[in-house]
Amino acid sequence: MLKFLILFLSFSAFSSQKEFIDALGASPKGQYIALEEYGYSSEKRQFYSSIKIMNVWKKEYVGKAFQVEQPAINSRTIDEVRKKARTLAQDELKKFQISG
Numbered sequence: 001m002l003k004f005l006i007l008f009l010s011f012s013a014f015s016s017q018k019e020f021i022d023a024l025g026a027s028p029k030g031q032y033i034a035l036e037e038y039g040y041s042s043e044k045r046q047f048y049s050s051i052k053i054m055n056v057w058k059k060e061y062v063g064k065a066f067q068v069e070q071p072a073i074n075s076r077t078i079d080e081v082r083k084k085a086r087t088l089a090q091d092e093l094k095k096f097q098i099s100g
Helices: 002-016 077-095
Strands: 019-026 032-041 046-055 060-071
Touching: 019 077, 032 077, 046 077, 060 077
Parallel strands: none
Antiparallel strands: 019 032, 032 046, 046 060
16 A cells, blocks of 8 residues: 555656756857757656757757657656667767767
8 A cells, every 4th residue: 555655646746747948068159059858748657858959049950859758667767768868869969069
């Protein structure tokens, strides 16, 4: 019974989460910035992370976008999803000289 209660409360906490946006870094001149949108989708019951690169001088997205989704099994899953998205985007970040 206690395990069920803990599981229920953890999923209740997940459902209250919204989405977050994080700047992962910028190019040396500040022309390009990598943005990560991540969070929990209550409809799909999964965590997600999406990484896009924006040319802030032109106010448009450039390059490839990377999307990772994974069922919300436990609270560590979001960290795994974010790490996987960053790994997938690594070459694109290097291409635009983004560090951070």
